[in-house]
Amino acid sequence: MLSNAMWRAQVALHGQGNNAMLPALLVGASSIMVVYKHFTDEQHGDPIKHFLSLIVIQMLPLVFLQMKILSCPDPIGMLSRFGTKVLLMHACFLALRICAWPLMEINNGFFNIFALVLACVGLHWGFQFRCTSILSHLDIGCLLLLAFAGALGTELLDFHRPASLFECTIFTASSYIEILAFVPGVWMVHKSLKKNDDELIAEPKNAQAQAFFFFAFLVPFYIMEDVMSALRVGGQEPLAAIGHIVHFLVLLDFSCFLLSHIYNPDKVQGSFLRWLPDQLWV
Numbered sequence: 001m002l003s004n005a006m007w008r009a010q011v012a013l014h015g016q017g018n019n020a021m022l023p024a025l026l027v028g029a030s031s032i033m034v035v036y037k038h039f040t041d042e043q044h045g046d047p048i049k050h051f052l053s054l055i056v057i058q059m060l061p062l063v064f065l066q067m068k069i070l071s072c073p074d075p076i077g078m079l080s081r082f083g084t085k086v087l088l089m090h091a092c093f094l095a096l097r098i099c100a101w102p103l104m105e106i107n108n109g110f111f112n113i114f115a116l117v118l119a120c121v122g123l124h125w126g127f128q129f130r131c132t133s134i135l136s137h138l139d140i141g142c143l144l145l146l147a148f149a150g151a152l153g154t155e156l157l158d159f160h161r162p163a164s165l166f167e168c169t170i171f172t173a174s175s176y177i178e179i180l181a182f183v184p185g186v187w188m189v190h191k192s193l194k195k196n197d198d199e200l201i202a203e204p205k206n207a208q209a210q211a212f213f214f215f216a217f218l219v220p221f222y223i224m225e226d227v228m229s230a231l232r233v234g235g236q237e238p239l240a241a242i243g244h245i246v247h248f249l250v251l252l253d254f255s256c257f258l259l260s261h262i263y264n265p266d267k268v269q270g271s272f273l274r275w276l277p278d279q280l281w282v
Contacts, residue, residue, distance in 0.1 A: 023063045026250050030056045033239055048240050054179055055243045061182035062254045068189050069258070078189060079258065080207060083214045084127045085184035088140050090221070091119040093177035100170045104163070111224055118217045126206075126213025143183060147176035211262045215255050222251050 034056060037049035069078055094116040097106040106112070123129040151173035155161060161168045226248035234241035 023059070023066055023250050023253055026246050027056060027059050027063055030059065030243060030246050033243065037239065048237055051240055052243045054175065055247050058179045059247055059250045061186045062250050064186050065182065065189060066254050066257050068193060077207070078192065079214065079262070080127070080210055082185035082188045083210055084123065084129050085137060085140055085188070086182055087119050087123050087127070087214065087217065088129075088137060089143065089177060089181040089184065090217070091116060091123065092140070092144060093174045093181070094119060096170065096174050096177070100167075100174075104167050104171065106171060106174055107225065107229075115217070115221050115224070118221070122213035122217045126210045139184065139187075143180050144177060147180055148173045150176050208262060211259060215259060219252065219255055222248050226251070
């Protein structure tokens, strides 16, 4: 069974104590690449060094979640609480990419449309998100404003922009929103650990369906975002390709880590796929 295989892989990589040695090593490897580029940088403002630095920053929330989420009394319930916000963050920067497509193409425009549809499907059928509940996610709006403000400030300080201020701000804001995409999860896990309030929230009936929709979007999206990008740039910029692959490995490790506990054979009877016909469209 796939659930048993994921559990055995989880134990092999992290042990019974669920240590975070592997993701920490991956983050450390990326940090070493940043230091290497810093000391071997012959041009001012090397974009590869900037990219690798952002990769390290983007991996930190995933490592934090992996280290802390099982300290919560209800880790499955935690996914139900932060999954909507994480998918909303991804939907926002994908929508920004699509809106900016007439001016500039950020990654592949058709893939952005496909990924946005996947995110919306996950929000609607996985987490029962409706537009009428948007007021309960005002914290997402604050993160979006922070990303746009940071992007504008970054571009105002860059006197060697390759394009107009507007276009560069859109591109940078899209990158910053993606970097902040998992911050809502970090905040909610930290708040739950501090207040210990997730004991009061019952595990949702469709928790496994939520996990399915969440990772059915997340893993394919980052296969295209990281793996395909690494293959595309590997010949010209090998360090950038390695950065993409390392980021994907951290994301994949996080996905397998959480799924292996949600589909732990000690907690869930039957195979990983047995629930799909009955619960998929709950």
